[in-house]
Amino acid sequence: MRTVWLNGEFVPETEAKVPIFDRALLFGQGVYEVTPVLDGHFCNWPHHAARLERSKATARIADDTDWPTVLNELIERNSLAEGRIYLQITGGAPADRDFLSPAEPVSPTRFAFTQQAALIANPMAETGMRVMLQPDGRWAIRSAKTTQLLYAVLAKEAAREAGYDDAWLVENGVITEATSANAHIIDARGVLVSHPVDHGVLPGVTRLSVIDLAREIGIEVEERPFTPAELLAAREAFISSAGALVMPVVSVDGAPIGNGGPGVQTAELRRRYIARLSAR
Secondary structure, eight states, X not given: OOXXXXXTEEEEGGGOOOOTXXXXXXXXXXXXXXXXXXXXXXXXXXXXXXXXXXXXXXXXXXXXXXXXXXXXXXXXXXXXXXXXXXXXXXXXXXXXOOSSOOSSOOOOOEEEEEEEOOSSSOTHHHHOEEEEEEEOOOXXXXXXXXXXXXXXXXXXXXXXXXXXXXXXXXXXXEEEEESSSEEEEEOTTSOEEEOOSSTTSOOOHHHHHHHHHHHHTTOOEEESOBOHHHHHHOSEEEEEETTTEEEEEEEETTEESTTSSOOHHHHHHHHHHHHHHHTO
16 A cells, blocks of 8 residues: 655655645646656756746745655655655645635645656657647636646546547647646757746646756757647657656547658657656
8 A cells, every 4th residue: 555645744655635625626726737757766856846936926825845755755655666756736725615715724635646657767758659739728817737628638538538648738729738748849950849937837847857957968959839730730749747757649630650660769859858858
């Protein structure tokens, strides 16, 4: 049985309880982070910590938890070698439901847990993902990593029901991102094109490293929106996220991307990203 961390205590997962008046449960006032774990170590923490601070400020949540200490002990207690570690902070649990935060601040609810997963030997890295396009119906503040994830859930469910692995979201004629990952193409010129970080997309931590690695190996990068037509005409496409690392996309709405298989440059970026994480 997993050990989880809840409000300062390490407890069995079956004993962790959150009050019904918690503001994340009632209003979605919660923020979170997910980091990959390789060789028993969580990765990219400075970038995750910086994004967490921005998310907390957006959601008006105050917290000063020493997360690295918590995460390290949680990984050790669960003997996690490879997978993910998730943390969440909410607006806390006042005495009753009210849209307005209480005049007297309440303590935030804080918890974290580990998940075992094969990040490196993921079969989808060899086959690639098949995605569909969906209208982007999410709320406007996407740059904060909040628990407002209903539309992502619905889009993932629609993709599964249609026989796809995921959905890429389209707004005002351009692709914003995948349901829970940043979306990228390598266009016909060999240029990596990625939606700029703004309120329309999440500033992905993995995305930062991928763009940096691409430039290291001589791939030109353009941070700009791209259209579904550009996706269909691209040489390669891929997603980046803490859970998937770098994952090739081989088709959209049934039409192949490039030659219909994982791209060479995508595979190289994935290899180099894993090497970078493993070296730390």
